[in-house]
Amino acid sequence: MEQSFKERKNKLTLFKTLRHAIKEKQGRDIPDNVFITCPKCKASTPSESLMHDLYVCPECGYHYKLSARERVRQICDRGSFSAIDKNLVNVDTDAFPGYTEKIDSCQRQTGMSEAVLTGIGKIGGKKTAVAVMDSRFMMASMGSAVGERITRLIELAAKKRLPLVIFCASGGARMQEGIISLMQMVKTSAALERFSEAGGFYLSVLTNPTTGGVSASFATLGDILIAEPDSLIGFAGKRVIENTIKEKLPENFQKAEFLLEKGAIDAIVHRSQMKSTIEKLLVLHERRG
Numbered sequence: 606m607e608q609s610f611k612e613r614k615n616k617l618t619l620f621k622t623l624r625h626a627i628k629e630k631q632g633r634d635i636p637d638n639v640f641i642t643c644p645k646c647k648a649s650t651p652s653e654s655l656m657h658d659l660y661v662c663p664e665c666g667y668h669y670k671l672s673a674r675e676r677v678r679q680i681c682d683r684g685s686f687s688a689i690d691k692n693l694v695n696v697d698t699d700a701f702p703g704y705t706e707k708i709d710s711c712q713r714q715t716g717m718s719e720a721v722l723t724g725i726g727k728i729g730g731k732k733t734a735v736a737v738m739d740s741r742f743m744m745a746s747m748g749s750a751v752g753e754r755i756t757r758l759i760e761l762a763a764k765k766r767l768p769l770v771i772f773c774a775s776g777g778a779r780m781q782e783g784i785i786s787l788m789q790m791v792k793t794s795a796a797l798e799r800f801s802e803a804g805g806f807y808l809s810v811l812t813n814p815t816t817g818g819v820s821a822s823f824a825t826l827g828d829i830l831i832a833e834p835d836s837l838i839g840f841a842g843k844r845v846i847e848n849t850i851k852e853k854l855p856e857n858f859q860k861a862e863f864l865l866e867k868g869a870i871d872a873i874v875h876r877s878q879m880k881s882t883i884e885k886l887l888v889l890h891e892r893r894g
């Protein structure tokens with residue numbers, strides 16, 4: 606799975622050469638849509654090559670946002686993941702104008718029924734309770750369905766004495782649900798406290814971006830917190846804080862690297878090392894007896 610930078614560059618060069626040869630010989634071009642432009646360095650990379658590189662830019666190392674299913678593909682042992690609570694959705698979405706339509710549209714576009722996928726899978730052969738948030742679905746904001754799915758997974762992990770791994774990504778609490786969304790912060794935190802008291806191990810993986818009510822609840826309550834490089838992690842936005850305290854904040858404020866420097870997280874892990882790192886942590890924290 607791991608490839609050196611040189612290997613990745615060689616592969617990319619080969620693809621570009623082939624693409625050119627096809628164009629010369631057959632007078633046709635490979636459609637542009639197989640090339641993806643990096644939001645950070647603007648380099649174009651073939652989508653197939655990008656998928657092979659776990660959606661990390663070969664030029665600058667930018668970690669693309671992943672769908673929940675792609676994350677499961679990268680982390681869980683092949684074919685081992687079994688989803689739970691897929692049909693658990695909000696029942697009352699009429700209170701906020703346009704909310705029902707927004708949910709419908711996200712469901713159609715993403716193929717997800719809500720912003721988090723939960724289930725049981727194996728990581729390095731170890732049975733694990735896994736939750737993955739999907740930022741394509743309303744910025745993975747936390748409403749009642751997301752909070753309930755996470756809470757049920759924590760309770761299932763406690764009951765089955767499984768370790769818990771949550772891949773966090775979120776714009777925060779879902780404002781369309783008002784106070785109900787804020788209550789999910791309390792509910793998930795209380796469930797984690799019970800899980801912890803019962804001896805459970807919880808690894809939280811913070812991905813870009815993890816903000817608002819999710820960062821202020823279950824995302825930062827892990828026994829171990831690891832983050833992907835360059836992830837934005839924080840509660841309120843940088844500009845809001847600057848306006849409130851009337852001070853200029855450092856350039857990399859709320860970036861994973863800044864948080865590591867300040868001791869707020871335990872490690873930054875490149876995506877190519879993520880599965881092997883989690884496997885090692887699960888072995889180290891395995892429950893005995």
Ligand SMILES: [Zn+2]
Nearest residue numbers: 643646662665
């Ligand atoms: Zn790049």
